[in-house]
Amino acid sequence: MADLRITGLHKHFGNVHAVRGVDLQIADGEFTVLVGQSGCGKSTLLRAIAGLEDIDAGTIAIGGNVVNDDPPHRRDIAMVFQNYALYPYMTVFENIAFGLRARGTPGAEVQTKVQQTARLLAIDHLLARHPRQLSGGQLQRVAIGRAIVRDARLYLFDEPLSNLDAQLRDEMRGEIKRLHQELNKTMVYVTHDQIEAMTMADRIVLMRDGRVEQQGAPLDLYERPATRYVAGFLGSPPMNFIEATLSSRDGGVHLSDGSVLELPAARLQRVGDGHGDRAVVLGVRPEHISRAAVNGLRPGVVAHLAQINLVQPTGARTYATFGLGGTAVVAELQAHDVSQPGERVELAIDMNRAVLIDPSTERVIS
Amino acid sequence: MSAFHVRRRRVAVVWRTLAAIALTVFFLFPIYWLFMISFKTAEEIFAFPPRWWPSRLQFDNYAVLFKDGDATTVWNSLVIASASTVLAMVLGTLCAYSLARFRTGGEHLSNWIISQRMVPPIAVVFPIFLIYVLFGWVDTYLGLILLYTAFNLPYVIWMMRGYILDIPISLEEAARVDGCTRWQVLWKVVFPMARAGLFATAILTFVFAWNEFLFALVLTRTEVTTYTVQVTHYFGGQSGFWAKISAMSVLGTLPIFVVVAFMQRYLVRGISLGAVKG
Numbered sequence: 001m002a003d004l005r006i007t008g009l010h011k012h013f014g015n016v017h018a019v020r021g022v023d024l025q026i027a028d029g030e031f032t033v034l035v036g037q038s039g040c041g042k043s044t045l046l047r048a049i050a051g052l053e054d055i056d057a058g059t060i061a062i063g064g065n066v067v068n069d070d071p072p073h074r075r076d077i078a079m080v081f082q083n084y085a086l087y088p089y090m091t092v093f094e095n096i097a098f099g100l101r102a103r104g105t106p107g108a109e110v111q112t113k114v115q116q117t118a119r120l121l122a123i124d125h126l127l128a129r130h131p132r133q134l135s136g137g138q139l140q141r142v143a144i145g146r147a148i149v150r151d152a153r154l155y156l157f158d159e160p161l162s163n164l165d166a167q168l169r170d171e172m173r174g175e176i177k178r179l180h181q182e183l184n185k186t187m188v189y190v191t192h193d194q195i196e197a198m199t200m201a202d203r204i205v206l207m208r209d210g211r212v213e214q215q216g217a218p219l220d221l222y223e224r225p226a227t228r229y230v231a232g233f234l235g236s237p238p239m240n241f242i243e244a245t246l247s248s249r250d251g252g253v254h255l256s257d258g259s260v261l262e263l264p265a266a267r268l269q270r271v272g273d274g275h276g277d278r279a280v281v282l283g284v285r286p287e288h289i290s291r292a293a294v295n296g297l298r299p300g301v302v303a304h305l306a307q308i309n310l311v312q313p314t315g316a317r318t319y320a321t322f323g324l325g326g327t328a329v330v331a332e333l334q335a336h337d338v339s340q341p342g343e344r345v346e347l348a349i350d351m352n353r354a355v356l357i358d359p360s361t362e363r364v365i366s
Numbered sequence: 367m368s369a370f371h372v373r374r375r376r377v378a379v380v381w382r383t384l385a386a387i388a389l390t391v392f393f394l395f396p397i398y399w400l401f402m403i404s405f406k407t408a409e410e411i412f413a414f415p416p417r418w419w420p421s422r423l424q425f426d427n428y429a430v431l432f433k434d435g436d437a438t439t440v441w442n443s444l445v446i447a448s449a450s451t452v453l454a455m456v457l458g459t460l461c462a463y464s465l466a467r468f469r470t471g472g473e474h475l476s477n478w479i480i481s482q483r484m485v486p487p488i489a490v491v492f493p494i495f496l497i498y499v500l501f502g503w504v505d506t507y508l509g510l511i512l513l514y515t516a517f518n519l520p521y522v523i524w525m526m527r528g529y530i531l532d533i534p535i536s537l538e539e540a541a542r543v544d545g546c547t548r549w550q551v552l553w554k555v556v557f558p559m560a561r562a563g564l565f566a567t568a569i570l571t572f573v574f575a576w577n578e579f580l581f582a583l584v585l586t587r588t589e590v591t592t593y594t595v596q597v598t599h600y601f602g603g604q605s606g607f608w609a610k611i612s613a614m615s616v617l618g619t620l621p622i623f624v625v626v627a628f629m630q631r632y633l634v635r636g637i638s639l640g641a642v643k644g
Contacts, residue, residue: 051543072539085537088559
């Protein structure tokens, strides 16, 4: 096991600047998820760590040793690929044993380790089969087995669950997290799926256009996003963004339809002072809008009478869409809070947890 | 299904079977006839109406070839074809890997390489002869082995490049991460994955070298004459030349039969693999 330190990493593909000066420190034993949309550079960064892509500038150090010029086989890493990358002409046993044998592990030890790993992943009954005889989930387990069978310094996962169906993905997500808890090894996991990132990571590194947009613990990023991009990327359904004006006179967030949402005094002091009126984007998460309680509102929560346009029940919760400040806003309500479109309900918007974004810089100001 | 349909389907099967038998006989008959002539006496060969099979199996025609030393030309062909196939396969596969994975020479180098195969051999045979005279390579194993290797290389490179491009690159990357050097990746991943293609290409390369006539005729004299050239030596005045030609041809055909019989599985799969490559 080892820590990973990346400084000033750049990578070009022709004219495309895929990774633009990434700095990253991953502690020993940490489970870090690189997340972002397709083409944000996360997979390139992972492949650079593995040594499968040469880098144009910067350093990659594993366990304190700079490995920039080391080919993949000298970096002592293990990797799980998106398409499993199992050798079709080998049995499951041979596939898992491949890395051990390539590094000259004695036969008896290979036998023991492969058996142990197969038991850990519940695939010990499949060892004699070939990959073509396995299901998607089994293939993925074998691919993970091939990586974790070795005592590598660093474990890399390149979107390993993206080829699985939804149910299997949920199952494998839990499985990988359990493995990390049991093995306590340094793992770097790439995904475009924010739910995978939120549920699995000790730390999320959210990438955008080749740069790190924000990194931190999952709930940190969720609750305290630094930019509009981060706020919008994490969360499902995503955060609602409404263009508004923040008035320092009355401390209200004025929307284009004339409604005014009052900001708690403490928050107003941080952003409003001395600016007069300023344009802002108000960000409210769907779960921070609820049916207004009959017995009054908590401080910082404002009431809004809304006409519901769209009702989407999911079972446990119901998503209700209504217009606010000229924008369609989604509220995540209790299952029976609304029943049909056209209904007028009083909703409570929790302004304590709303974010204000500077539209010119797209940075969260409060 | 009605009785009428059942009968119609049966009739169709019968016709199809008959057509298949007729075609098989049509294509196999020359080979059958070649084998039969090689066992016949001179009288039987020229008998009219023709004898469909020899009255007794006699090997005199073969014995003559071995006694005169003509049979060694089959050995010469075997040495030259095998050595040039091995060389072309080793060099060609490495070149193909380089073209496929490192994009050596850019996008179009492989097209230039295969274009060399399109040069009519007759156009270059005399310049090559002059060069060989200069180097003292005429009538040597080395000369023909090098020449056949050079002629087969473009074909091997082209075919193997296609097979290698078909291998998912993540398999190689997985092997590199798992601890393999590039050479080990070739040995442990690329060769096993491209095995059918390797065998199919090797067989066709071997067959080309085995059947080559023009260069062998010009560049050999007495020491390394190949069997294809030797067969032509029998055309002439002597009455027994059909017997010798057929016996020699059988000797020259047998190794190909053996090679193809053993590797048929790979040959069929390898060729169809190449066929679906886009």
